[in-house]
Amino acid sequence: MVLLRKYLPHLVLALGAIPMLLPFYWMLLTSFRSPAEIFDVSLWPIPKNFDAVENYARAAGQVPMARFMLNGVIVCLGILIAQVLTAVPAAYALAKLRFPARKLMLSLVIAALCIPMQALALPLYVGLAKTDLLNTYFAMMSPFFLSVFAIFLFHQSFRSYPDEIIEAARIDGFSEMEICWGLVLRGSLPSLAAFAVFSLVAHWNDLYWPMIVVTDTNLAPPPLGMLFFSDVESGANYGALMAGATIITAPMVVCFLFARKHFIAGLTMTGVK
Amino acid sequence: MQPQSLQLSGIRKGFGADDVLKEIDLSVRPGEFLSLVGMSGCGKSTLLRIMAGLETPDSGTVSIGSRDVTNVDPSDRDLAMVFQSYALYPHMSVRQNIATPLRMRNLSLGARLPLIGRMTAKASVLSKIDAAVNEAADVLQIGHLLDRKPAQLSGGQRQRVALARALVRSPAAFLMDEPLSNLDAKLRAHMREELSGLHRRLGATFIYVTHDQIEAMTMSDRIALMSSGRIEQLGTPDELYQQPATVTVARFIGTPSINLLPVEIDASGRVMALGRPLGVSVPARYAGPAMLGIRAEDLRPAAGGFAVKVLRSETYGADRYVTGHLADDQAVCIVMRQAAGDPIAVNGEGLSHLVFPEQRAHLFGADGNRIETTVPARIAI
Known part of the structure; x- marks a missing residue:
């Protein structure tokens, strides 16, 4: 009985994890299989012909995979850095400073959370086209420089930072920026980790926006590159395609595993979800 | 740094519709230990925060020494503050905590940066800071804790670190916002002594906010008792206890609380308590209802006194508190403090008759202000 009570939750969670992990397993499996076995529905892990080497070589060799990855890193880091630089001071001001219309601005931030990216796509595209900025890294990054989600997440976390420490810092002679970056953000590192995972994953995997503003293969981030790849290959070689997908998914999994502890702390602490 | 005086004049502050502070004038002498005491919500913490520059008054001026600092940033006021938490x-x-106030003052922004700072900061300045930190740690006996993080310390140790951080740079005055209220009772009594000792040793100006009248009474040179945004009385602990200016002060200061009886002043200025005249007189202009305050230790049982129904008695070693209510009016609670060996003198109906020296009675008018009484010569002898 005690054993049951101890392991039942684990069992339920494990059952829930299976449908979540199945697509990844399928992707990995397909990337090992030979073209003949691709449409085999069996989940048996050992393929009759082990074609992993060929599939991965093809995925890495046929298209400039390294270039796609580098583009992904540039775009994701550029977005993340700009988001943190803008959201942290904004969240600090909303959480800890007193000024007129503070509540109104916070409501605007929350309202802005409800606006989907797709609604803004057209005006942003027209703007970038008029300023002749299509087909640049800037075009891929700029719509995401201001993240209301980041402002909201940091606001929730900064709010719980003790006011007395901020006041002690003011008496000791810290500037507001030093308080914001050196004390308050420092006390919210789990939120920063959580947000970094959210942002990196979202923009690494983003296909929609790069597809709109980038046509140059040399600028394509991984998902768009995969799309070009599948076009080139006319979609026939699923093994190689899945090998490519595995390669571009791996960094995100590693990134999550590194930040996992902070990520979970960041979410449970701030009451988001 | 010489201890500085601190003056507040005409300080007003409101939050929304409420006036938290109404025209506060206060002058703190150099080197004095002054307590701001009152119930929660009386405005004492707001007043302290205005001194520190953490709040801006709606009107009025703050000056330190001869310098007007009303519009000066908190960091430029040369004050140190110790917080409740x-x-x-x-x-x-x-x-690092103790060194921070000195680093912020004596090092440039570049020299304060984590890695580059090491190389650019002047060695002479750094060694001076180190020496000051060690000295402050010695004064508060926390030398062995210097390499720990605050989370690894007990409440009492954190309190000492906070004090060390405040005194490391010899400020013009120390501001303390209920610094002992998060400690347990025994440690609080101990830290009270240490704070007094620290004040004597440093000779610095201390401004101390507390809701605990015992802290205020035991440590202060002077107490400012606040109530609903006003200073009710400013004086030495003895003055507040012996000559309370208002009924609020009388109620707040002293354990157990002062006994308050409703009395009537007649047209000739005689004070009628419980249907009989009291041996004191007041100017006739005070005629009307009033309150009579008697300290618990001024009561003693004697024939001919007013009747009190005794409910219980509690012995605290040498002292005994006898609690009851007036025989004629159950709503009026009476506490008598006497030596544990003295008789309570309860009669068969559970009544005790109590008397008090009339010159020790405090009389308060209907507005709560003290009324000076004159005792006719024959009774005073």
Whole structure:
């Protein structure tokens, strides 16, 4: 009985994890299989012909995979850095400073959370086209420089930072920026980790926006590159395609595993979800 | 740094519709230990925060020494503040916490940066800071804790670190916002002594906010008792106890609380208590209802006194508190303090008759203000 009570939750969670992990397993499996076995529905892990080497070589060799990855890193880091630089001071001001219309601005931030990216796509595209900025890294990054989600997440976390420490810092002679970056953000590192995972994953995997503003293969981030790849290959070689997908998914999994502890702390602490 | 005086004049502050502070004038002498005491919500913490520069008054001026600092930033007022929650920087070691006020003052922004700072900061300045940190740690006996983080310290140790951080740079005055209220009772009594000792040794100006009248009575040179945004009385602990200016002060100061009886002043200025005249007189203009305050230790049982129904008695070693209510009016609670060996003198109906020296009675008018009484010569002898 005690054993049951101890392991039942684990069992339920494990059952829930299976449908979540199945697509990844399928992707990995397909990337090992030979073209003949691709449409085999069996989940048996050992393929009759082990074609992993060929599939991965093809995925890495046929298209400039390294270039796609580098583009992904540039775009994701550029977005993340700009988001943190803008959201942290904004969240600090909303959480800890007193000024007129503070509540109104916070409501605007929350309202802005409800606006989907797709609604803004057209005006942003027209703007970038008029300023002749299509087909640049800037075009891929700029719509995401201001993240209301980041402002909201940091606001929730900064709010719980003790006011007395901020006041002690003011008496000791810290500037507001030093308080914001050196004390308050420092006390919210789990939120920063959580947000970094959210942002990196979202923009690494983003296909929609790069597809709109980038046509140059040399600028394509991984998902768009995969799309070009599948076009080139006319979609026939699923093994190689899945090998490519595995390669571009791996960094995100590693990134999550590194930040996992902070990520979970960041979410449970701030009451988001 | 010489201890500085601190003056407040005409300070007003409101939050929304409420006036938290109404025209406060207060002058703190150099080197004095002054307590701001009152119930929660009386405005004492707001007043302290205005001195520190953490709040801006709606009107009025704050000056330190002869310098008007009303519009000066908190960091430029040369004050140190100790907070109720200690407000230590959580990611810094104790040593870094204590050094911070000096680093912020004596090092440039570049020299304060984590890595580059090491190389650019002047060695002479750094060694001076180190020496000051060690000295402050010695004064508060926390030398062995210098490399720990605040989270690894007990409440009492954090309190000492907060004090060390305040005194490391010899400020013009120390501001303390209920620094002992998060400690347990025994440690609080101990820290009270230490704070008094520290004040004597440093000779610095201390401004101390508390809701605990015992802290205020035991440590202060002077007490400012506040109530609903006003200073009710400013004086030495003895003055507040012996000559309370208002009924609020009388109620707040002293354990057990002062006994308050409703009395009537007649047209000739005689004070009628419980249907009989009291041996004191007041100017006739005070005619009307009033309150009579008698300290618990001024009561003693004697024939011919007013009748009190005794409910219980509690012995505290040498002392005994006898609690009851007036035989004629159950709503009026009476507490008598006497030596544990003295008789309570309860008769068969559970009544005790109590008397008090009339010159020790405090009389308060209907507006709560003290009325000076004159005792006719024959009774005073």
